[in-house]
Amino acid sequence: MKNLLKITGLFLMLSIVSCSSGSDDDDPIINPPPTSITYTNTISAIVNGKCTGCHGNPPSNGAPMSLTTYTNVKEAVETRGLINQIETGNMPKNGSALTATQIQNFKTWQTNGFPQ
Numbered sequence: 001m002k003n004l005l006k007i008t009g010l011f012l013m014l015s016i017v018s019c020s021s022g023s024d025d026d027d028p029i030i031n032p033p034p035t036s037i038t039y040t041n042t043i044s045a046i047v048n049g050k051c052t053g054c055h056g057n058p059p060s061n062g063a064p065m066s067l068t069t070y071t072n073v074k075e076a077v078e079t080r081g082l083i084n085q086i087e088t089g090n091m092p093k094n095g096s097a098l099t100a101t102q103i104q105n106f107k108t109w110q111t112n113g114f115p116q
Contacts, residue, residue: 003078009114017036028042036115037105037109037112037115038075038109038110038115038116039070039073039114039115039116040116043073043106043109044070044073045106046066046105047073047100048089048105050095050096050098050102051067051091051092052067053094053095054092054093055067055068055072056068056096061093061094070114074114075108077106077109082106083106083107083110086087086098086102086103086106087103090110
C-alpha cells in the first residue's frame with residue numbers, strides 16, 4: 001500500500017510539473033509579432049496623403065523641401081525635425097493633423113532604423 005501511494009504521488013507530481021511552462025514569451029496569441037512599419041507599406045501613404053500637397057516635387061506653398069522619396073523623408077526625420085513638426089501640429093499647415101497612430105508609425109519607423 002505504501003508503494004502504491006508513493007507511485008501515485010510521484011505520478012501526480014510529474015503530471016503537474018510536465019503541464020507547466022516556464023514562459024509565455026513564445027505564445028503568438030499573447031505576444032503577437034509587431035507590425036512591420038516600413039516606408040513602402042506605411043510611411044509613404046501617410047506622406048502622400050498629408051504632406052505632398054506642399055512638399056511635392058517641386059515643393060509649393062513655401063515648403064522648403066520635397067518629401068516625395070524615401071531619402072527625402074528619412075532626411076527630414078533625421079535632420080529637419082519632421083517628427084517634432086508633426087507632433088506639435090506645426091505640420092501639416094494645410095489640412096488635418098496626423099493621428100496619434102500615424103505619428104507613432106513615424107517614431108517606430110525611425111526606431112527600427114528606417115526600413116524601406
